[in-house]
Structures are given as C-alpha cells and as structure tokens.
Amino acid sequence: MYISEQLLNPDERRLRLSAQLGVEHVVLDNRGTEMVSAAGGVNAWDSARLKAYRQWVEGFDLKLDVFALDVGSILLDSLLDLEGARRQRDVLAQNIKKAADAGITCLKYNVQMVGITRTGMKPGRGGARNSSFVHAEYRPEEDRKHSYWGVGYPTDQAEGGTDTAMLCGQKVAREVPPVTEKAGWDAIEFLIEGLVPAADNAGVRLACHPHDPAYPVGGLNGVEHVVGSADGLRKFLSLSSSRNHGLNFCQGTVAEMFRDPGAAMIPVIEEFAATGRIFMVHFRNIRGGYLDFQEVFPDEGDVDMFQAIKAYQRGGYAGPLCPDHVPISALDEKRERFMAFALGYTRGLLQAAGVWHTPAR
Template sequence: MYIGEQIINPTAERLRLSTQLGVGHVVLDTRPNTQIEGDDGNWDAAKVAGYRKWVEGFGLTLECLALDVGSFLLDTVYDRPRAAGRAQKLRADIRAAADGGLTMLKYNLQMVGITRTGRRSGRGGVLESAFRAADYTVQADRAHSYWGVGHPGGGVAGADIAVNAVGTAEAVGQVIAEETRGVTAAQAWSALEQLVEAILPAAERAGIRLAAHPHDPAFPKGGLNGVEHVVGSIEGMERYLDLAPESAAHGINFCQGTVAEMSSEPSPYVREAIRRIGGRGRIYMVHFRNIKGGFCDFSECFPDDGDVDMAAAIRAYRAVGYQGILCPDHVPASDLDPARERFFAFALGYTKGLLQAA
C-alpha cells in the first residue's frame, strides 16, 4: 500500500506540492473532462496520453481518471434515449482511456448529490460537513450537499476546488433529490444493471478496471425525497459486484468514510467490509478517511479524530492483500486553509505514519 492524492483539476503548482509531500501516485478528477475531449465530445486518446505524460513530467504516476457517468442512471428511469447516448459516450471514453495509457477509471453511483444537512464545529473551529437524517429538509439539502466535483469551500481564496452548485457543468448531471420524480429500490437496481451492461464489456475489451464509488450517504429505509440509496451497505456493494461476479474489470472505489457511514458501529463495520469486499479482490482504490458518529448521523473529520480505528483498518487491508493507493478525502474546511492543502498534507503524513508503523 502507498499514499496518494485524489485531486480535482490540479494546477502544475499543486502537482509539485504533491511530489514535495512524498506522493508518487495520483487519482485525478477532471470532470467534466473538457480538456481531454475531442471535437465530437468524446475523450480523445491523444489528449488523454498528453495529459498522462504531463502528470508523469512531475515524477508522478497517474493512477486513475474519473469517468463521467453524468445523469445516465436517472436517465435510464426517465429519459431512455438520453441514457443510450450517454452509454455510447462512456464506451468511447473507456476505449480512449486505454489507448491513452490508463489502466483504471473510477466512477460514482450517485443519482443525486452527496447529501448533507449542515456543518458541525470540529477541533480548533474547523467546519465538518455533516448529515443527520432527522434534520433533513430540502433547504438543508440545497445549502449543504455537494454535487460532482463541487465541494463546500470551492472557489474561495484561490482554492482549486470547483464552486459547489447544482445545475453547473461541474455538477456532472447530479441533481437535488427534490428535482427528481423519485427512484425506488427496484428502479435503482434496474439502472445499475443497465450501467454495468453498458460499460463493462468495453472495459473488459480495453483492459480497464472500473472502480465504483458507493452511494454517499446511506439513506434511512425508504430513502429521502423518494430516492433510495441501494449501494449503501456491505450487502449492497456485494450485490453490485454480483452483477458481474467473474469480471476483473468490475470493482469498488472503497470510500472508507462512506462505508463507515453505513453503520452505527462504524469501526468494526469498516473492517468487516474490508474483509468481505477486499477478500474478493475487488477493492481497486481507497478513500482513506474517518467520520464521527455513524448511520444517518455523522460528520466528516480529520483522520485521527473520528470513530474508525484507522490503524486497525490498515491491518485489515494488509490481511486481505490490498496493495493499492490510499487517498485522503473530505477533510474539514477552514478559512485558515481555504484550499485545504495543509489539511490534506496532515492527512497524508498521518496515513504514511500508519503504514510505516504497520
């Protein structure tokens, strides 16, 4: 295992900082990916290769890019022709990624934004993004959730984080739940099955591994605003993998924070999820983060300040033979570190220390 960073549309200076922090591998999210698209709107293999070589020029390995699923999942329910068009683009983008020298792409299963209901004060006055199902209102959703590459704090004081706003290109097709006509569990599973059928054969032919990010957060039974989050438990992740159980192209972007949010006992739950998903060899990358609280009532905190035993998690990854990247994710926000660079640096150093100790 090794430390890495997941960065949104980094500048040259940001990649230089990564190398100075001891990072050798990066996962980059360039959505809506216009810088690697050709005139037809699909990824251009030469541009993908050029972008990869630009990253390699800093002494870094480009581990993965973000495949933009857009509104495909919702469209399979409410706009089938548009879903069919997106499926064609996704297959073309996967082929271009392989031709451009990539071996892995990550993608998100969100149909609506990453739902949050507020912020809580953490140590030293940092603001931790929080979700409490009992506090859910449409107004709280609109004010505190985030979409696509947007994140609370985006666009502040030179931060290289996209401004967080539904309806922008950076929201990449994700919407607020209120704006949908609802998604039942049956509709959600049908949409996910269609996604796998649409993209997995192309990935298998191209030699690309696909890493799916589970639903964040796990919703209460019955969902919120009529939307169900079906990949919001270990069983949900297993069922998603079982849509193509023999395919080595079909795996999980194991967001440890998201998994922790699935249980009222997050630390043992995370270890059980690592055992079951990692035991299948289907953890393809890890968002190594922590939370305070648990199912339907949590906040996102520094890695050393939450309820998940991070050292025990490292041991669990080792036990199942995981050898890949560990990326910090979702650190708190502060006016003292608007781009969150110092906070991510702390998380990287903490993670590297755990690896050395293990």
Template sequence: MYVGTQLQAREDDDYRVWSQLGIKHICQDPYTRLGTWTLDDLKALRDKVESFGLVLDMIQLPLPSSPIETATYPDILLAGPDRDRQIDAICTLIENCAAAGIPAAKYNLNLIGIPRTPDERGRGGSLNASFRWDQTDQNAAPGLAGVLSEDENWERIDYFLERVIPVAESNKVRLACHPHDPYTPPGYKGVTRVLGTVEGLKKFVQMRENPYHGLNFCQGTVGEMLDNPRAEIEDVIRWFGSRDKIFNLHFRNIRGGKLSFTETFPDEGDMDMAASLKVYKEVGYKYMIMPDHVPTISGRDPQGVAFAFCYGYTAALLQALNTY
C-alpha cells in the same frame, strides 16, 4: 498500497508539491470537453502528469457524485431516450483510457448527490461536514428522478453494467464505483439508494461479476452505513478485500454512524484507521490510499494544508505497518 490523491491540480506547483511530499500516484481529470474527452486529451494529461515524475493511476468518469440535475449523462440513470448513446460514450472513454495507458477509472451512480446538514465545528474550530437525519426535510419532494423504487434502480444499474463491464474487461481497465453517500432511508427524495448499504454493495459487485468490476471503497461512506463503525468496519473490509473488489481507497474517518455523523480528520474519528490499514494489508489490497473529504481549516491554503496532513498521516501509518 501507496498514498495517492484525487485533488485536481490548480496549477503546476500542485504537481511539484505532491512529488515533493512523496505522492507519486494520482487521479486527475482533463478539463476539456467534459464527457467527450478524446484519446489525445487523455494522452496529453498523462504526459503532463509524468513530466513531474508522477503516475496517472486513474481518472474520474463523467459520472459524478453531484445530483442528476447537473449530470453530463443523465439518461443513463434516468433510463431516458438518449441512454444507449450516453453509455456508448462511456464505453469509448474506457477504450481511450486503455489506449492512453490509464489502468483504472472511478465513477458514481448517483441521483440525489451527497445530502448533508449544516457544517459543525470540529477540532480547533474547523468546519466539518455533517449529516443529522433529524435535521433534514424528511418529506423532501422528489427531484428529476421522480419516485424510483429499489427494483427499478437495480434494473437501471444492471443495464449499465451489462454494457460497460465487458468493455472494461476487454480493455483491462478497472472500474471503481463509489457507494451512495450517505445511507438514507428508502424513498428519501423519492429514491431508494441501493448502494447506500453494505448488503447493496455486496449485491452490486456480484452483478455482472468480473475482475474489472469493483469499488472505489470509501471507508467514511461505508462507516456512515453502520451502527457501530469501529466494531463493524473490519469485517466489511475483509469481505470486499478478500474478493479483490477494492480498486481505490478513500481513507476517511467519521464520528458517529448511520443517520447521524460528522466527518473528521483520519486520526480523530471513531474508526481505528491503523487497525483498518492492517486489514487492507491482510487482504492484499495493492492500489492507492487517498484522502477524500477533509475538514475546512483556517489559513491561506486550507485545502492544500488539510490534505497534506492526511497524506503524512497515511504515509506514517504505512511506514509503521511495513516496518514493525
């Protein structure tokens, strides 16, 4: 296990800062021709990252967490007429990752984005992302996806997995899927989000079962699925970790639980992150541990400072875990 980051470098100094902070492993994306990245693009990105003494561990496939209305490849999840061509483009990108020496890619299978209600004040007046079901428009109209049943959602996911997982295996590229964030009741905005429950995630990793098919395990998002995250999270980690289905770890904490929570810094939420880290070690997790969402704080570089706090917190937990 080692600390990583998925922040996009704003300038070369960001690469230098990560190196100076001891962050050696990163997830980055090339900013050229989104969705049609060439092998040369990926090689150039890897070479740039390595020039700062860093390791390009992972990229994000052009299957983001944003709503399907803004997706690069919408037909994959909409079962549209261009679905097969768009899946072929993803397969080519996986092949290019392997050729460029990038061992893993993370992705989302998201239709309605990441629903949130207004930010709430947190520690010291920070702004923390929140979700309160009783503050949402529970009868919100469906979007581009229309009304999508659970069964149809699974069929579309399986259609995708059936075609990409063999490519990932033959190229030895781990594919890490992020859960649906947050859990929402069936039919919200017309969609039943099947990757928004622990049981759904279990079903997902057992579909087209393969050593290169697993999760970008977001502890914050999984906590959002639980009634009592502090009491329940360790068993969930053990289930997926003992089956080698965790390929990347978003080390994020929340206060609250299913349908009512606020995001926090890792040290102040309801889940015991030190205890969680012991479980990841127990099950043999061996990849990046990275911050995901962070509260919005004051100052000249709110994002950089908030993430730096999370890197240091995680590095200290790891050092203590491996020393005592």
C-alpha cells in the same frame, strides 16, 4: 499499499506541491474542462489529448493511478429516456477504450443520482468545521447549501453551484422523480451491462464509488440509495463476475452505513479486500454512524485507521489509499495543509504497519 492523492484539475503549482509532499501517485478528475475532450464538447474523450495529459502529469514524477469517468445523468436518464441513455452509454464505452489507448488502466465513477447529501457543519477541533449528515435535521430546501455536488467539498466552493450539479449529472433530491429500489438497481444494471464488456475488451478496471450517504429505509425524498449498505455493495459486485468490475471503496462512506462503525468496519474492510475487487480506497474517517455522522480528520474518528490498514493487508489489498473529505477552515481555504496532514498521517500508518511500498512505475 501506498498513498495516492486525489486532485481536481491540478495546475503545475499543485502537482509540484504534491511531489514535494512525497506523493508519487495521483488520482485525477478534470470534469468541467476540455483538456482531454474531443472537439465539440466535454463528453467524448480524444485519446491523443488524454495521453498527452497523462504524460504532462507524469512529467512531475507522479504516476497517474486512476482517472475519473463522469457518467453524467445516465442513471436518471435510463429511467426517463432510455434511448438517450443508450447513446450516452456508447460514448462512455468508447471513452473506456480511449483511456486504454492513452495508457490509463483504471477509471473511477460515481453512481450518485442526487448530490452527496449533507445537512450542515458541526464545530471541529480548533475552530475547524466538519461536514455532517443528521437525518433528523434534514431539510430538502437546504440540499444545495450543505451537500456536495459531484466533486470537491460542501459550502464556499465553486463546485457548489447549479452548473456543476448539472454537469455531474446530480440533481437536488426534491427535483428528482421517485427512484424505487427496483428502479435504482435497474439503472445501475443498465450501466454495468454497457460498461463492463467495454472494460474487459480494453483491459481497464472500473472502480465504483458507493452511494453517499446511506439513506433511511424507504429512501429520502422518494430516492433509494441501493448501494448504501454492505449488502448493497455485495449485490453490486454480484452484477458481474468480471475482474474489471470493482469498487472505489470509500471507507468513510461505508462507515456511514453502520450504527457502530468502530466495531463494524474492520471485518467489513477485510471481507471486501479479500474479493480482489477494491481498486482504490478513499481513506477517511467519520465520527458517529448511520444517519448521524460528521466527517473529521483521520486521527479523530471512530474507526481505528491503523487497524483498518491491517485489515486491508490481511485481505490482500495492495493498492492506493487516498485521503478524502478533510474538514473546512478559513485558515486553509484550499485544504492543502489539511490534506498534507492526512497524507502524512496515512504514510506514517503504512510505515508503522510495515506495509509501505512504492509499486513499480
């Protein structure tokens, strides 16, 4: 295992900082730009531009582990406009091949239909603020204020506006028609049926991020989060036997599925690691659990992060650990220092566990 930093549209300064922090591998998302897109829009990629982008990043002594595949609104569209969704799926399948042509071997994607629901900020250590989801405090009209939209962090972020929510295919919960459990699985199966064969042909792994957060039984605002439980993750993996069909295993999101994540997570991590279907890990921690949690620094949550690393090791996982969702503070507006802390903490745990290694580049 090794650390890999997630970055959104990084510039030269940011890539140099990552290298100086000892990062050697990165996971990149460039939604909202045309740096890798074919002429006329940001949906279809251009393999030559994508390859040039990868080479530019790797010129900073960084290896590009994973690149984001933005599925847009295809899941909702498959329930409302099947023909339009098929056209989008064809573009995504073509993008998978173009990624392979550009030398990219793993793509991550997210099956959120609505924003990553949060209900507000909780006080953290030293005056930092922790993003939280407390079901009892949920108010639909405050979704956009507190929730995550596609990428980034909630509140005070450029990502938090309507344009980005639409760009990332996510809607406010009350604006979405009911999505039953059956409809949710139908939409995901539609996506998998189109993308996994393309991934097999191209030799590209697809890493899916589960639903964040787990919703109550019956859903929230009529929307079910079907990949919002351990059983949902198991069913998701069962949709295809392809070894290219797997998970962006967000440890924090999976922890949110349990009332006592401190007790539940270690065996669950080992179980899913043993499938060989974890392609990357969001290595983050929470305090609390199902329907009542807050996102905290990795060293202060309810999951023992050292034991988590040992569980990944026992399960045979040897891929990237990506720190994610650190708290918010006016003292670190870009979260570079907070992320540096999380990176160093993760690297220290790996070294203490005796599993640190740098894979061949």
